[in-house]
Amino acid sequence: QSALTQPASVSGSPGQSITISCTGTSSDVGGYNYVSWYQQHPGKAPKLMIYDVSNRPSGVSNRFSGSKSGNTASLTISGLQAEDEADYYCSSYTSSSSYVFGTGTKVTVL
Amino acid sequence: EVQLVESGGGLIQPGGSLRLSCAASGFTVSSNYMSWVRQAPGKGLEWVSVIYSGGSTYYADSVKGRFTISRDNSKNTLYLQMNSLRAEDTAVYYCARVFEGVYFDYWGQGTLVTVSS
Numbered sequence: 001q002s003a004l005t006q007p008a009s010v011s012g013s014p015g016q017s018i019t020i021s022c023t024g025t026s027s028d029v030g031g032y033n034y035v036s037w038y039q040q041h042p043g044k045a046p047k048l049m050i051y052d053v054s055n056r057p058s059g060v061s062n063r064f065s066g067s068k069s070g071n072t073a074s075l076t077i078s079g080l081q082a083e084d085e086a087d088y089y090c091s092s093y094t095s096s097s098s099y100v101f102g103t104g105t106k107v108t109v110l
Numbered sequence: 111e112v113q114l115v116e117s118g119g120g121l122i123q124p125g126g127s128l129r130l131s132c133a134a135s136g137f138t139v140s141s142n143y144m145s146w147v148r149q150a151p152g153k154g155l156e157w158v159s160v161i162y163s164g165g166s167t168y169y170a171d172s173v174k175g176r177f178t179i180s181r182d183n184s185k186n187t188l189y190l191q192m193n194s195l196r197a198e199d200t201a202v203y204y205c206a207r208v209f210e211g212v213y214f215d216y217w218g219q220g221t222l223v224t225v226s227s
Contacts, residue, residue, distance in 0.1 A: 001171070003154065036213035038155070045204055045217040046147075046155065057215065089155050093212045097160075097168050099145070104154040 004029060004090055004102035011108040017078040020105045022090035023071060028100055030071035034093035037066060037075045041086045049088075050075060077107070085109045112136035112216045114205050119221030126195050126225075132188040132205030132218055140183040143208035146190050148201035149220075156201075159190065160208060173199075195225045 005023040012018040022029065022037075029035055035053045038046035048057055050066035053073060063078045073092075077084055090102035118130040130146070146158040159169045159179040167179050178191040188205050202222050206214040 003156075032212075034212040038214070040155075045219055046214070047217075048213065048215050051209075051213040051215070091155075091157075091213070098170065099157040099160070099208075101147075101155040101157060 001028075001094060001096065001098055001100045004092060004100055006088075006090060006102040006105045008103070009106045009108065011110055012077075012080045013110045014080055014082065016080050017076060018080060018107065020075045020077075020088055020090075020107070022073040022075070022102045024073075024092055024100070025071055027095040028092040029068065029073050029090075031095055032093050033068070035066065035068055035073040036091045037064075038089045038091065039084075039086045040089065046089065080109055082109050112207070114207070114216055114218035116203065116205055116218040116221040119203065119223045121224045121226065122195055123227050124196060124225055127191070127193045128195065128223060130190040130192065130203055130205075130221060130223070132190075134186050134188065134207075137207070139181050139186050139188055143211045144179075144181065144188045145206050145208050145214065146179060146188075147204045147206055147214065147217075148199075149204070150198075150201040153201075158203070161188070162211070192223070195223075197225050199223060200225045 037050040040046045054066040113135045145160040161179045176194045202220040204220045207216045209215040
């Protein structure tokens with residue numbers, strides 16, 4: 001199972017919006033509405049930010065939103081804040097009853 | 111409050127074995143899907159293994175035949191038995207609950223495994 005493809009880095013100024021893409025195949029991202037997104041600060045465990053493509057867990061800011069079209073999912077962060085600077089990973093359930101993560105995207109707040 | 115606490119990591123020589131533990135509180139391990147995810151130094155997340163509530167297990171190709179996931183219901187603890195360890199198994203290993211079988215909603219703090227001579 002190959003990792004889902006994400007851009008290595010994305011940057012934006014405070015207050016701007018950024019979007020991170022996550023491209024897979026019809027056996028994972030395209031085949032199920034089971035895409036999730038995780039935020040990871042250095043030295044910390046990942047934190048769930050979005051599940052089932054576009055749902056936010058309780059406590060996660062509504063500045064974070066998710067979507068999907070075909071084999072590509074996206075995470076949008078609006079009103080970018082300094083605390084959003086972190087690594088972000090997408091994940092999907094797969095047709096092999098397994099899970100796959102994205103390559104990861106480093107978000108920099110300029 | 112849900113909590114996951116991993117232990118058992120350390121320095122091990124290539125070819126050696128190690129067992130990781132993940133003690134859970136605030137929910138019942140046996141009623142949930144539970145998984146191990148690892149992260150090599152400076153690298154991304156890699157899914158390792160999952161155990162379903164019914165007991166079925168699945169593994170990433172990179173560890174199949176070498177790693178075994180299990181649980182002790184009486185201790186509410188998840189395990190990962192790692193055999194024939196290789197340098198490329200060096201990573202922080204996280205345990206996570208797999209909610210509804212499709213996303214990782216709670217994570218432990220991780221335990222570092224270093225495979226080196």
